[in-house]
Amino acid sequence: MFDGMQRRVVSIWFPRLASDRALRLRPLEGPFALTLHQGNTNRIYCLNRAAEQQGLSRGMPFSDARAFCPDLQSRPSRPNEDRQFQLALRRWALRYCPWVGLEDDDGLVLDISGAAHLFGGEAELLMDMRQSLSRAGISAAIGLGDSRGAAWALAHYGEGRAEVGQALDALQELPVAALRLEEKTVTALGRLGLRSISDLANAARAPLTRRFGTDLLMRLDQALGQQPEQITPLKDPPHYGVRMTLPEPIGHSSDVMAGTERLLTQLCAKLHAQETGARVLCLTLRRVDQDNQQVELRLARPMRDAKRILPLFERGFGDVDAGYGIDQLRLEAVQVEPMPVQQLSHVSTGGKDRLDDLITRIGTRIGLENIQRFLPADSHIPERSYIIAPAAFSVPNSGWATIRSRPLHIFPPNPLLGSHDIPTPPKHFRWRRMSFSTARATGPERIAPEWWLEDDSWRSGVRDYWCIETRQGRRLWLFFTPQSPSWYVHGEFA
Incomplete structure (x- = not known):
C-alpha cells in the first residue's frame, strides 16, 4: 500500500x-x-x-x-x-x-485499497x-469499511458502506455480536445493558478489561480501525509446467526424447520440492506451422523420477507428426498427488516399481481403468468377500482375513443330483454329469446371511459349508441348507 x-x-x-x-x-x-x-x-x-x-x-x-x-x-x-x-x-x-x-467457511475478505477507481468508485x-x-x-x-472488522460487521448485521474515517457512525446501532465475539461474551454484555456497539464504545474500558480480558476491547478497536488486522491472501497453487524454445526446429524422435529428458529433470525437481508426484503428464510439441501435437502419459502411481518416466513416453512419440519441424516443447503435470518423503529401508522396492511401470505401459494401450485387481471386502458372505478395483487407483491388501480357506473358483450354487437330504456329506454324488466319491470331508463351517442386505440367494437361511476331497482328484466346496434339506456345490479349490 x-x-x-x-x-x-x-x-x-x-x-x-x-x-x-x-x-x-x-x-x-x-x-x-x-x-x-x-x-x-x-x-x-x-x-x-x-x-x-x-x-x-x-x-x-x-x-x-x-x-x-x-x-x-x-x-x-x-x-x-x-x-x-x-x-x-x-x-x-x-x-x-x-x-x-477467505473468511471462515462462508465468506471472502478483499483489500480494495487503490483499486476502486478502476470501476468508477x-x-x-x-x-x-x-x-x-x-x-x-x-x-x-457485502460490507465496506476502513478495517476488516468493520466490513465484517456491516456484511453480517447491516449490509452497507462506512465512509472513510466514520466507522463508529456506521456501526454504532449494530449489536455487539457484530464484533465477532463469543456467544457467552455477548450474553454477559447484554446482562450489563451493553447491547449495541455505541453502548460498548461509551463504556469505561478499565472495568471491561478486568471482567472480560483484552480480547473484547481489541475486537472493538479492530472494528473502529484503531488496531491493525491483517488480511492473508491464499497462495496460488504451484504450477507444474516447464517449457523449452529451440533455436532450430527438430524432427527426429531421439531429439524429442533428449528435450523431454531435460524438461523432466526440471519438472521432477519442482515436484520433489513440493513433495508431490505426477499422475498425468502432458507433453505439447509446437510445430513451426503453429500446430500442436500432444502426448499424454497417465501413470499407475505418483512418480517424480525422471529416469523412470522418460522410457514410458517412447510409445507416445510414435504417433507424433513433426511436420516441418518442432520449435517448442512444453511439459506439464496435469494431475499431481501428495508424495511425502519416506524413510529409506533395507527392503528393496524395485519389484513394486517395475510392476507400476508395467501397469503404466499396458495402460497406455488399453487404458488404466481396464487393468484391475481383486481386493478383500468386509463381508463373510463368499460372493461379497471381494471387490474388483482398477490396479492403478488402489493399493494391494495384505490378504483376506478368514478362519477357513476359500476356493479359488466360486460360481453360482449348483444342486447335487440325487436324493441328499441328510446333513452329513454324501459318500457318492453326481455333479455336472460326473460321478464322484467322497474321500475326505472337512467341516462344517456355518455361514449366516447378512440380514441388513437384501440378497435373494441368501434369504433361505444359514448354510453349512464342507470341503470335500474326492477320489477322482477334485476338491469341491459344498454346502447344506438345514431349513430346506439339500446339497449344493459352490466352488472348487485349486
Whole structure:
C-alpha cells in the first residue's frame, strides 16, 4: 500500500453458500435444505430462502423440519465441494483486487485499497459485485469499511458502506455480536445493558478489561480501525509446467526424447520440492506451422523420477507428426498427488516399481481403468468377500482375513443330483454329469446371511459349508441348507 493511502476493506458473506452451490447444479422450486449427520441425527446444514420463510433454521433436526414443512426437499451436504466452491469464488473476486482471502467457511475478505477507481468508485464496485453474484444465483451480503472488522460487521448485521474515517457512525446501532465475539461474551454484555456497539464504545474500558480480558476491547478497536488486522491472501497453487524454445526446429524422435529428458529433470525437481508426484503428464510439441501435437502419459502411481518416466513416453512419440519441424516443447503435470518423503529401508522396492511401470505401459494401450485387481471386502458372505478395483487407483491388501480357506473358483450354487437330504456329506454324488466319491470331508463351517442386505440367494437361511476331497482328484466346496434339506456345490479349490 502506498504511503498516505486510506485502507479500504470489503467483506462478502454468503449466508446460503452450500445450498446455492447445490441448487446451481440441480435447480428446484420450493423449500430446500442440505442435511448433515451429526450425533446420530440428521440436522439441517444449510437451507434456501424459501425454507427459511417456513420457519426452519440451521441445526434443526431434519425430522422436526419435515414435520414443520412436509414439502421440504433435501439432499446430503458435501462440505468438501462447498470448500471448492468457496475457492472458486475467491478466484472470481481476484478481478476486483489482488489481495483476497477467505473468511471462515462462508465468506471472502478483499483489500480494495487503490483499486476502486478502476470501476468508477466504491459504489460502482459494490454494485458490480452484487449484480455478478445475483446473475449467478448466489446470495451475498457485502460490507465496506476502513478495517476488516468493520466490513465484517456491516456484511453480517447491516449490509452497507462506512465512509472513510466514520466507522463508529456506521456501526454504532449494530449489536455487539457484530464484533465477532463469543456467544457467552455477548450474553454477559447484554446482562450489563451493553447491547449495541455505541453502548460498548461509551463504556469505561478499565472495568471491561478486568471482567472480560483484552480480547473484547481489541475486537472493538479492530472494528473502529484503531488496531491493525491483517488480511492473508491464499497462495496460488504451484504450477507444474516447464517449457523449452529451440533455436532450430527438430524432427527426429531421439531429439524429442533428449528435450523431454531435460524438461523432466526440471519438472521432477519442482515436484520433489513440493513433495508431490505426477499422475498425468502432458507433453505439447509446437510445430513451426503453429500446430500442436500432444502426448499424454497417465501413470499407475505418483512418480517424480525422471529416469523412470522418460522410457514410458517412447510409445507416445510414435504417433507424433513433426511436420516441418518442432520449435517448442512444453511439459506439464496435469494431475499431481501428495508424495511425502519416506524413510529409506533395507527392503528393496524395485519389484513394486517395475510392476507400476508395467501397469503404466499396458495402460497406455488399453487404458488404466481396464487393468484391475481383486481386493478383500468386509463381508463373510463368499460372493461379497471381494471387490474388483482398477490396479492403478488402489493399493494391494495384505490378504483376506478368514478362519477357513476359500476356493479359488466360486460360481453360482449348483444342486447335487440325487436324493441328499441328510446333513452329513454324501459318500457318492453326481455333479455336472460326473460321478464322484467322497474321500475326505472337512467341516462344517456355518455361514449366516447378512440380514441388513437384501440378497435373494441368501434369504433361505444359514448354510453349512464342507470341503470335500474326492477320489477322482477334485476338491469341491459344498454346502447344506438345514431349513430346506439339500446339497449344493459352490466352488472348487485349486
